Amino acid sequence: GAGVSQTPSNKVTEKGKYVELRCDPISGHTALYWYRQSLGQGPEFLIYFQGTGAADDSGLPNDRFFAVRPEGSVSTLKIQRTERGDSAVYLCASSLGGDGNYGYTFGSGTRLTVV
Amino acid sequence: AQKITQTQPGMFVQEKEAVTLDCTYDTSDPSYGLFWYKQPSSGEMIFLIYQGSYDQQNATEGRYSLNFQKARKSANLVISASQLGDSAMYFCAMRGRSYNKLIFGAGTRLAVHP
Numbered sequence: 109g110a111g112v113s114q115t116p117s118n119k120v121t122e123k124g125k126y127v128e129l130r131c132d133p134i135s136g137h138t139a140l141y142w143y144r145q146s147l148g149q150g151p152e153f154l155i156y157f158q159g160t161g162a163a164d165d166s167g168l169p170n171d172r173f174f175a176v177r178p179e180g181s182v183s184t185l186k187i188q189r190t191e192r193g194d195s196a197v198y199l200c201a202s203s204l205g206g207d208g209n210y211g212y213t214f215g216s217g218t219r220l221t222v223v
Numbered sequence: 224a225q226k227i228t229q230t231q232p233g234m235f236v237q238e239k240e241a242v243t244l245d246c247t248y249d250t251s252d253p254s255y256g257l258f259w260y261k262q263p264s265s266g267e268m269i270f271l272i273y274q275g276s277y278d279q280q281n282a283t284e285g286r287y288s289l290n291f292q293k294a295r296k297s298a299n300l301v302i303s304a305s306q307l308g309d310s311a312m313y314f315c316a317m318r319g320r321s322y323n324k325l326i327f328g329a330g331t332r333l334a335v336h337p
Contacts, residue, residue, distance in 0.1 A: 139323065141324060141325075143325075143327075148329075149329055149330070150227075150314050150316075150327030150328050150329050150330050151268070151314070151325075151327050152327070153324045153325065153326070156323055156324050158323070163323065164323065164324060167324075197266060199268065201268075201325075211270060211273065212258075212270070212325060213270070214260075214267060214268035215267070216265070216266055216267045217266050217267070219266075
């Protein structure tokens with residue numbers, strides 16, 4: 109597609125539930141990144157994929173968070189046993205190359221609210 | 224450790240005037256890149272300008288320019304001839320050679336007044 113697409117744009121879930129957030133990167137972009145942006149803060153890195161593999165998952169806060177990119181394009185961020193503190197905007201970005209020299213294109217984000 | 228600091232939580236500017244948004248950084252990487260993004264209330268992150276650590280010239284993109292002072296580790300964004308549509312959050316970010324991710328500052332909210 110023309111840009112990075114994230115679905116859903118908004119998600120409200122109950123505490124303890126499981127959620128999946130989807131990111132469809134720009135076609136041909138091999139690198140994909142997930143960020144979390146809490147209210148009033150800058151985005152915080154979660155995980156980086158190069159192709160199908162997670163090259164850096166050092167930003168995942170705990171083992172309730174997991175992400176996959178099985179075919180090297182679409183990625184899904186999965187959050188188990190959601191907590192109110194998980195409420196944030198989850199941003200996805202993609203890049204043509206893994207070294208970032210080609211720039212990053214961000215999606216519009218998924219606003220997750222845990223009630 | 225890599226860190227971006229934006230010390231101005233909010234800035235005001237009169238329409239058509241210039242404004243400077245501050246950004247300082249800390250990194251041990253000899254090669255790195257500095258980015259500025261605009262985030263309007265709609266939420267998308269819009270790329271504005273990029274400066275490589277070895278670039279000899281300060282980056283410019285239309286009304287945006289980056290005042291890069293390597294020795295001071297600062298990368299301030301200058302917006303000339305401010306427009307009402309420039310009102311948004313502005314984030315400074317850094318990528319180092321040793322890590323393929325962006326590190327963001329806390330952002331500066333810019334309000335342009337008519």
